[in-house]
Amino acid sequence: MVESVNNTPILLVNGRIIDPANGIDQNGSLLLENGRVSRLFFGKKLSAPRGTRKFDVGGKWVIPGLIDMHVHLREPGEEYKETIASGTRAAAAGGFTAVACMPNTKPFNDSWAVTAQILSKARNCSAKVYPVGAISKFGRGETLAEYGEMKEAGVVAISDDGCPVENSQLMRRALEYSSHFKLLVISHSEEKTLSHLGVMNEGYQSTRLGLRGIPRVAEEIMIYRDLSLAEYTGQPIHIAHVSTRESVSLIRRAKERGCKITAETAPHYFTLTDEAVDSYDTMAKMNPPLRSPDDIAAIKEGLADGTLDVIATDHAPHSTLDKDLEFDLAANGIIGLETAVPLALNLVREGTIDATRFVELLSSNPARLLGVEGGTLRVGGPADVVVIDPDKDFVYTEDQVVSKSKNSPFLDWHMRGKAVLTIKDGEITYSDS
């Protein structure tokens, strides 16, 4: 839904401008011209150029466009679930101006050619697309993919997301070799011999439902390995979708002793527990699985104290063909781009984080970790901006889902707060009207 306005200047008047990178959190106005942030005004009467589109955003937040560093766009290969076009439309509707897409497409994004194909499809889409390349060829965990060529083609990080790197030697070599190309290694940390055949969190609920459990240690052991390798090699590593208390604790202690480890979690890991699986609801099936209230508490502490750096959605579109099945056979994952803002705003409302931290977690930090533009409203930077109405009430119904797939456990939830205007490079990509 790119509403082309041919670089018409846009003026956002009297919003709460929050830009942690520049220490700003005050009411003001923002002028966007020629795809760039051109001026910030605080309390001054301003004169905008002729033909400027003016939006009164009183009572709303004006913040850097959100950046989701963990999505699955399914193209190439599984366009029946999502395309780059539909996924970026969902991103814009959720307030995101950029997404980093994981390599588990068909074919796997383990070469410059696939990267180039993704980027050519991403042109003129509703959000910037930053491909994440594979750690290993075919995601098989055996040999290194060609990081140099992929970097040149446009990847911003590497990961074998969905196919965890089991071979520790390969992970070590990936950390070492990627350093030459300044590519962040993102680890889906999972010890597969422990999670083997599991379909939900191991605990009372898995026993009650007779479903095979995934013990929390499957995640924690691999995070411990990954941070040990990061420390040993002196290279940074980023841990994807953290879901347990002990994972948060391991990362916190590693950071305290100076390990270059960063980490993300997803909104469902601080919103839902394994009780959501209750009647074999496949919308509650994901990997890592939904855990316990105690894990939720730890993840919130981690988001508040800086242990966790990023909220990413792990947007994982699946059609009814993959989800309307026996629980054991259903695919892992849920869509998340359109529900991240209200779910993360719950953390602000309950006092877990403040608005500044919200912007860091969803915009500034992912920009910094991936080394991409955005994440700030500095004058001269790209006009990637989102206006959030923190009090807008809505019910998230299937009809409004923008993503091509509707696999969300949050359907029919009463939500509060959403993106009402998303602007990418000075063009409106989403407007809630």
Added chain:
Amino acid sequence: MDSEYRFIHKHILSLEDLSVADIELILQTADSLKEISTRSIKKVPTLRGKTVISLFFEPSTRTRLSFEIAAKRMSADTFNISVALSSTTKGESLIDTAKNLAAMKPDVIIFRHSCSGSPRLLSKHIKASVINAGDGTHEHPSQGLLDLMTVREKKGDINGLRVAIIGDIAHSRVAHSNIIGFSKMGAEVVVCGPKTLLPAAVERLGAKVAATVEDAVSGADVVMTLRIQHERQKDPLLPSLREYANYFGITPKIMKKAKPDAIIMHPGPINRGVELDPELADGKQSVIIDQVTNGVAVRMALLYLIMGGD
């Protein structure tokens, strides 16, 4: 029975779903229907004109035959669909199978499947009643009910009994239904098995975990052993069946710890000499064959009640 009470269940998916009053009614109904199987003409017209389909995605001899006999003794028309002949081998989804079966207007589907929760999925897509005949490692409600019936028959009352369940608790849907059923009816349920075969948080289902088989069996009124299902195990769970038999098998020596009038149960099929000493399986404490007889009565009661009998 409370005059307010009505049996409201359309499907029998788990014992978790059933109240104490539901279970009481099922057991009373089964007690009264049991007599039909002792007649020379073993048939009543109660379910004449009703269509009962058995849809089994896992092998079964006993359960399937038991349901079929139950349905036939009540004059229902019965049909069997086995995995090999089913359209799922052509790649049809369970929901499509359900829709196609529904189009032929059956009244009851007896359903067994290796995926836990699949009877619930089926029930959402079909008008017929669904009876779970065993789903994955979740539940096997008719087995749980026939076990309750057998214990009640032998002991009079379930409330206050001590029931020891020994063996592979983690992979046994029978154990799962029995833990729920017996604790719901007021028994003390104690489980024991190698730690590799105990599911997470089993205490919250209502069972106590005993440290040793001797502890579990001590003072028990009922000792239930479970089949070691080596076909389902892809984990390193046990070193050998021989070692299992040595440390967890029920032997005459261990049975001395139980009450003198304790009964021995097994859902079958038995691995003789592994989980249960052959002498005990055929001994006077064994009620294993009574369990099978009662299975028919319980299944008659379930068919009768879900089709609105009163």
